[in-house]
Amino acid sequence: MTRTGRLLRRRADHLLTGFFNGLVSLVDAIMHPLQNWVGVRGMAYIFVLPNLLIFGVFILFPMLLNFYYAFTGGTNLFPDQRPFVGMDNLTRLFECGDFLVPNSCREDLFWRAAANTFVFVILQVTVLVFIALVTALILNRNIIGRGFFRSVFFYPVLLSPVVVALIWRWILQQDGLLNALIMALGGERVAFLTSAQWAQFWVIVISVWAQMGFYTLILLAGLQAIPAELYEAAAMDGAGNWQSFWSITLPLLMPTMLVVLVLSMIRAVQVFDQVFAFTGGGPGTATLYMVQYVYVTGFANQTKEYGMAAAASLVMALVLLLLTVGQLRLGRTSGIS
């Protein structure tokens, strides 16, 4: 059985290799004249071309076009039929009695989304990085079944935002598992999904649940790159566990921490799909965040205000840029990256 299996496998390998070699020869036959024509140097351009084309058409050009959209009005998607309105969209976005009171702004939804996003980013990133760090430290210890536990914490990362949202809506609904547990312990039923505060709380918990495994892995890799001799030397000098944590682990982990902070913050600013499937932005506007504002203004609303949506995404891009540059600079001045 195993012999036939091995034989079959070898034959399949053989077939695959043969197929690949045939393909190579075919491509070669077509490309050789091309190479004779453009030369070896020229081939570099041929190699880089497809990627550059897609990149240019779907990333670079749209980035530039976004500016144009932000300064034009109307509801037409095609740029040549959009009237130029200058700073109108941006001034409308920033027309505010008091920036801390969303109700006093002309585009109150945008400011509500901005305020929600701000609170979300601060809380989510703090909790996420802290839990990921603790988990990474624990997984870095001499434990049985490290590979298993690493996979356990990582698994939710693979789940799609819609699936994550549905799993938790099922648990948190009125007659769900969590309410059953609370009542079994003698508590009162809680309306988790229809209360603004609870919805905001669970949005954070769920995104931490779904993402922490990824950052745990990165931090774990950072921890394992710290040479063990350092700890041995510290122990020889009589340093305790806490002491070596503060003076070896944390400083040497800082570059990795910086990567984790930048990545998690950028993702937090863009929070959308999970929440969209979980609460739809509600109750009311309690979990409306910036990307959803862009999506609703530009695509979901009856009147599609592409200009406003583009202006809002421009503001968001600026925030992202400032965050990234700021953090990297912070890292550089404190000498960690």
Place this chain on the structure above:
Amino acid sequence: MATVIDFFTRTRGKNRLHMTDFLTYLYLAAGTLLMFGPIVWLVMSSFKDRAELVRFPPRFLPYHQETVTLPDYKDPLPLFRVTLDDGSVRTLAQVRRVGIEAQMIDPQNPEGEVVRVNINQREPVESIYFSFENYTRGVTRFNFWTYLWNSVIVTVAATILTLLVNSMAAFALSKYEFRGRDAIFVLTVSTLMVPISVILIPVFLVITEIGWTNTLIGVIVPGAATPTGVFLLRQYMLTIPDELIDSARIDGASEWRIYLQIILPLARPALAVLTIFSVMWRWNDFLWPLIVLTRSELFTLQVGLNSFQGDLQTQWDLVLAMTVLTLLPITLVFAVLQRYITTGIATTGMK
């Protein structure tokens, strides 16, 4: 035997179980429960029938009330264990219920007299029952195969395209000297942090102009030139020695042959990592397909699942079963490749 015990009691301290060991395993156990608990609960719930789903408090295993079909009655009758006034316990079938009174008959003797009991005197007869109907009904109502097919096409085609164009570009950027090389590289890397959500509208315009709205190709192509992939592959290809390429050239190999037969096989570890990323990104992608696709026969699983839960707010029996089916493929891939996935991501540190 002794080694087994040694293994399981391996601790930090010399001999005794250290306090921190206890806390470590406590944390890991709680973590496992928190991470897997919700998914286990989802899977168990997906097998419950509708009556069991609305039951409060819920039970872990899917139960289902037993019924009996009798010749004189059109519908199957539910079975109850009834405690009669004289203290005896009998299994009876309920014919109908009026207020707090239930009218029951003996299934062995359907012609016999109707027993009237208070509804508090009866307990349903239940057995564990996995309701696969949720899945079979869900699959037809939800167009599961269509969505699955769309998702598979998008994921596979996008991943192949991404691997191809990214590796070609990375090869050029790492192994050739040409004018504009550094500019291209810097431009690519500087957009690493630009999310699609920021340029949603203009990308949508480009798609519209090309005529790719409501096509799967419109979902596949725009995300193919991933800066992450180019960066990752270029860094890896830099470690491939140039001498290999030079000697291949001396042997008369064309540049394409070098790319296909030397660079690609040697860059296999990096390609594997990018494959994992790409599959993960594309399978779970939501916002972009949501915007490009408005015709439901083109929906991917994620978009379909989201609209399904909106349409059938209360039909949890079908929604839960479809959620399980949606997470199943990626879970199987993970179960098989988990070691490569976790180490791959840990070493590159990107998503």
